[in-house]
Amino acid sequence: MSNDADSTSHLPSLISILVLHGPNLNLLGTREPQIYGAMTLAEIDARLKAEGEKLGLTVQTFQSNHEGALIDALHDARGWAAGVLINPGGYTHTSVALRDAISAIGLPVVEVHLSNTEAREEFRQRSLIAPVCKGTIRGFGWRSYLLGLHALAGLLPSPFGGGAGSEGEPQS
Secondary structure (H helix, E strand, O other): OOHHHHHHOOOOOOEEEEEEEOOOHHHOOOOOHHHHOOOOHHHHHHHHHHHHHHOOEEEEEEEOOOHHHHHHHHHHHOOOOOEEEEEOHHHHHOOHHHHHHHHHHOOOEEEEEOOOHHHOOHHHHOOOOHHHOOEEEEOOOOHHHHHHHHHHHHHOOOOOOOOOOOOOOOOO
């Protein structure tokens, strides 16, 4: 056995989470920047990974324009992730299949949106996804993702002891 393994065996492992980006989010930075901002998806992902490290999380990201690929990623996450941060994009308002997949995986899920969907077109004001999520954060641009990451982290057990509710919040 190497000394490296012996010296780090007492350290807690990081908790893994999945960040799932739905359709058209690959176009961030160029798609309607007046609504979605100028930051690219790669820049958002980099910020999430850096913030995740500070929170003791390993952040794995995935984007697809295809509903089935998003569902497959959710199913796969059951085997390795402690929780999911999702921006379902346009599927928010239309996908019963994505809703059912979130419900089926048994992981805490936080829904995020760059824009304030409540202030937009009527069809964007109803989420089929929200009822099966722990919460929804929207309207803060790319910061919605960071806020969602912090919210999700608060729902997870801490790799450093304590856990959800360890900072003075009651545990249920």
